[in-house]
Amino acid sequence: MQENFPTQKLLKWYQKNKKMLPWRVDKDPYHVWISEIMLQQTRIEAVKSYYLRFMEKLPTIEDLANVSIDELFKLWEGLGYYNRARNLKKAAMMIMDKYHGEFPRKEEEILSLPGIGEYTLGAIGSICFSLKVVAIDGNVLRVYSRVYLNYDPIDDIKVKRKIEKHLLELLPKESGDFNQALMELGENICLPKGSPKCEICPLANICQAYSKNKMLEVPIKAKKTNKKIEQYTIFIFNVQEEYAIEKRKSKGILGDLWQFPNVEGTLSKIEVEELFDKESVVNIQELFPYQHVFTHRVWQVQVYFVSLKKKIASSYQWINKTMLLNDYAIPSAFKKIVDWILEN
Numbered sequence: 001m002q003e004n005f006p007t008q009k010l011l012k013w014y015q016k017n018k019k020m021l022p023w024r025v026d027k028d029p030y031h032v033w034i035s036e037i038m039l040q041q042t043r044i045e046a047v048k049s050y051y052l053r054f055m056e057k058l059p060t061i062e063d064l065a066n067v068s069i070d071e072l073f074k075l076w077e078g079l080g081y082y083n084r085a086r087n088l089k090k091a092a093m094m095i096m097d098k099y100h101g102e103f104p105r106k107e108e109e110i111l112s113l114p115g116i117g118e119y120t121l122g123a124i125g126s127i128c129f130s131l132k133v134v135a136i137d138g139n140v141l142r143v144y145s146r147v148y149l150n151y152d153p154i155d156d157i158k159v160k161r162k163i164e165k166h167l168l169e170l171l172p173k174e175s176g177d178f179n180q181a182l183m184e185l186g187e188n189i190c191l192p193k194g195s196p197k198c199e200i201c202p203l204a205n206i207c208q209a210y211s212k213n214k215m216l217e218v219p220i221k222a223k224k225t226n227k228k229i230e231q232y233t234i235f236i237f238n239v240q241e242e243y244a245i246e247k248r249k250s251k252g253i254l255g256d257l258w259q260f261p262n263v264e265g266t267l268s269k270i271e272v273e274e275l276f277d278k279e280s281v282v283n284i285q286e287l288f289p290y291q292h293v294f295t296h297r298v299w300q301v302q303v304y305f306v307s308l309k310k311k312i313a314s315s316y317q318w319i320n321k322t323m324l325l326n327d328y329a330i331p332s333a334f335k336k337i338v339d340w341i342l343e344n
C-alpha cells in the first residue's frame with residue numbers, strides 16, 4: 001500500500017477546482033440522492049437542466065412520493081433507465097412511511113432503499129452524513145488503476161473489493177470531499193481517452209503510471225458484454241393530425257412507458273402492405289432504419305409511416321404533436337421517430 005498518499009493536496013485541489021453545481025449548494029440528502037441517480041450513465045453538463053426541472057416540480061421527498069408515474073417519467077424523459085425513476089418514487093414512499101419523511105442516516109437503512117446500491121450509499125453517506133464509506137465509480141477506478149499501476153481487471157468484483165478496502169484505509173474524516181475529489185479528478189484531469197492532464201494533477205508525484213509513461217495501459221476490463229440484437233418494425237399510424245401511441249407492458253425493458261405500435265422482425269414494404277385492408281389505408285411510406293443501443297441489447301428498427309382513413313385499435317392513444325412534445329414520456333429509443341413527426 002502507498003503510505004504517502006497526498007490526501008491534503010488532493011483535498012486542497014478539490015476545494016480550489018470543484019465545479020459549482022446546483023446539487024452542491026447544500027448537503028441535503030434529497031438533492032445529493034437525485035443528482036447521483038441522474039448522474040449514473042449521464043455526464044454532469046447534461047444532468048444540470050434535468051436536475052433543476054426535477055427540483056422545481058418535486059422540491060421535497062413527499063412530492064416525489066406522491067407524484068404520478070406518468071409525470072415522473074415525463075421529468076425523466078431523455079435520461080433513460082426508467083427503472084431508476086420508478087425506484088426513486090418507491091424509495092420516497094418508503095422514506096415517508098418508515099422514516100417520517102426524513103432521509104435515513106445509517107448505512108444499512110440507506111442501503112435498504114430501492115435503487116440505492118453501494119456507490120450511491122457511498123456518495124450520500126459520505127457527502128451528507130460524513131460516514132466512513134467510499135464511493136467508487138468508473139472515474140475513481142481509473143484514477144486508482146493509474147496511480148497504483150493496477151493491471152487487475154476493474155470489472156472483477158474481487159478486484160473492486162480490494163480497491164475499496166485500500167481506499168477505505170486512505171479515507172480521511174472529510175470522506176465526502178475525498179470521494180468527490182477522486183471522482184472529479186477522473187472526470188476532468190485523469191481523462192479516459194486521449195492524454196490525461198498529468199502535469200496539473202495533484203497525484204502526479206505518486207502516480208506510477210505517470211512516472212512510467214503507462215497512463216493509457218490501464219485500467220483493464222476483463223469482460224466484453226455481448227449485446228443481444230432485437231429487430232422491430234415500428235409504425236407511425238396517422239389519422240389527420242393525430243398519431244397512435246400505446247403503453248408498453250409493465251414488465252420488462254421500458255415497462256409502462258409509451259411507445260409507437262410495432263411488431264417483431266424487419267418487414268419489407270410489401271409485407272407491411274399485406275397487414276392492412278387497402279380500403280383503410282391512405283398511404284404507406286417506408287421511412288428510415290435506425291439502431292438504438294441499450295446496456296445489454298441493441299434494437300435494429302425499420303420505421304413505416306402509415307396514414308389511415310380512420311382510427312384503429314382501441315388500445316391506442318391518439319395524440320397530436322403538441323401532446324407528443326409536452327404530455328407523454330417517450331423513451332429515447334423512439335426519439336428519432338418523435339423528431340421525424342415533429343419535423344413533418
Ligand code: SF4
Pocket residue numbers: 143146147189190191196197198199201202203204207208209210215
Ligand atoms: S498523474 Fe496522470 S495518470 Fe496519474 S492520476 Fe494524475 S492524471 Fe491520472
